[in-house]
Amino acid sequence: MENLLLHLSDKFRFQINQVTAIAGGDINRAFRLRTSGANLLLKVNTTEYPKLFETENVSLQRLRQTDTVKVPKVIGFGNREKLQFLLMDWIPTQKASxxxxxxxxxxxxxxxxxxxxxxxxxxxxxxxxxxxxxxxxxxxxxxxxxxxxxxxxxxxxxxxxxxxxxxxxxxxxxxxxxxxxxxxxxxxxxxxxxxxxxxxxxxxxxxxxxxxxxxxxxxxxxxxxxxxxxxxxxxxxxxxxxxxxxxxxxxxxxxxxxxxxxxxxxxxxxxxxxxxxxxxxx
The missing domain is CATH 3.90.1200.10 (Aminoglycoside phosphotransferase (APH), C-terminal lobe)
Incomplete structure (x- = not known):
């Protein structure tokens, strides 16, 4: 995991100031990254399920392209050693009217x-x-x-x-x-x-x-x-x-x-x- 964080910091040119584990469901691990640029969501899994996050990115882009519903902006996805990752904007929760x-x-x-x-x-x-x-x-x-x-x-x-x-x-x-x-x-x-x-x-x-x-x-x-x-x-x-x-x-x-x-x-x-x-x- 440490190597993945170093890779992300280098690839996307930000400094990671804090990493907080959050509930990621039954499938993935998930983390909130406080960086020098913004708060981001990082999803991580093993490479057991090929293209898991690549296909999720495709799904998010298909939804975005309809210009009807909102989805988080994807920063990037990929593999690093035996891990795959998806990095996107962190969406803070607020009570809805x-x-x-x-x-x-x-x-x-x-x-x-x-x-x-x-x-x-x-x-x-x-x-x-x-x-x-x-x-x-x-x-x-x-x-x-x-x-x-x-x-x-x-x-x-x-x-x-x-x-x-x-x-x-x-x-x-x-x-x-x-x-x-x-x-x-x-x-x-x-x-x-x-x-x-x-x-x-x-x-x-x-x-x-x-x-x-x-x-x-x-x-x-x-x-x-x-x-x-x-x-x-x-x-x-x-x-x-x-x-x-x-x-x-x-x-x-x-x-x-x-x-x-x-x-x-x-x-x-x-x-x-x-x-x-x-x-x-x-």
Whole structure:
């Protein structure tokens, strides 16, 4: 770690005055750097997951280029010895007003409204430590089944967390996707939009994305998976781009994919929740 800090100081021409470890989630180590120029966020991981931060940078730039949502400025990323790093602006937290929560919802809706060519993405990226195949598809049902649900189900079977009958349940679920979801054009989505993946600093900054072009309900369902956002966020979204009727009834279909990842990573009650959703829709 000391060698990495020396490398950063030399490469980006600043003096590091203080390094403070902060909560970085289950995947990465994270540090606040007080430098001679600014406060910065440093994320660090091993090289076990190739291009982890390179693909995160690509995701952040894709979000920035929409000119709808805010993301931190990336200073740089790369490898040093057996470590990889991502260095970006530090975003201080501030309490958000009702108006800022509504603007957060409206900005996400504006991003979702932008025209997209298909479902998927030109590059693979990561959800946590899971490498996502984003090979483009022309329909949401094809992308969600072939690139998301079925690969996860097979990985869970390989780990003996699913049995053959559970994979059949997943296949049956995938056959019904056209009935479950309203037909909509693809949207650019954050891809992992839960309450720890944005920072309120007067206005919302999105962090830790796993972007792709998907059904927009994936983002909205994810916001509700681990506690939900402020009510004014959803009011702002609905004002800008109302959801089709019945979202709450089909929301768990969109929550299935992140729950499958949690089942893969942590097992336990997540496996049972996934099977409960599959049985409910299949």
């Amino acid at each position: 009702v108006g800022k929560w509504r603007e957060f919802g409206r900005s996400l809706a504006r991003m979702h409204k932008l025209p997209q060519p298909n479902f998927g993405l030109e590059n693979a990226n990561y959800l946590g430590t899971h490498l996502q195949d984003n090979s483009p598809k022309q329909t949401w049902s094809a992308f969600y089944s072939e690139n998301r649900i079925l690969p996860m189900a097979l990985l869970l079977r390989d780990q003996k967390k699913f049995v053959d009958q559970d994979v059949i349940l997943a296949e049956n679920f995938c056959r019904k996707l056209d009935e479950i979801y309203p037909k909509e054009n693809p949207s650019l989505v954050h891809g992992d939009l839960w309450s720890s993946n944005f920072v309120m600093s007067g206005e919302a900054f999105l962090i830790d994305p796993a972007v792709c072009r998907a059904h927009r309900e994936m983002d909205l369902a994810m916001t509700k998976l681990f506690g939900g956002f402020a009510a004014d966020f959803y009011l702002g979204y609905e004002q800008e781009f109302p959801l089709e009727k019945g979202f709450e009834n089909r929301m768990e279909a969109s929550q299935l994919y992140p729950l499958l990842f949690h089942a893969l990573a942590f097992g336990g009650h997540y496996v049972g929740k996934c099977l409960e959703i599959l049985r409910a829709f299949a």
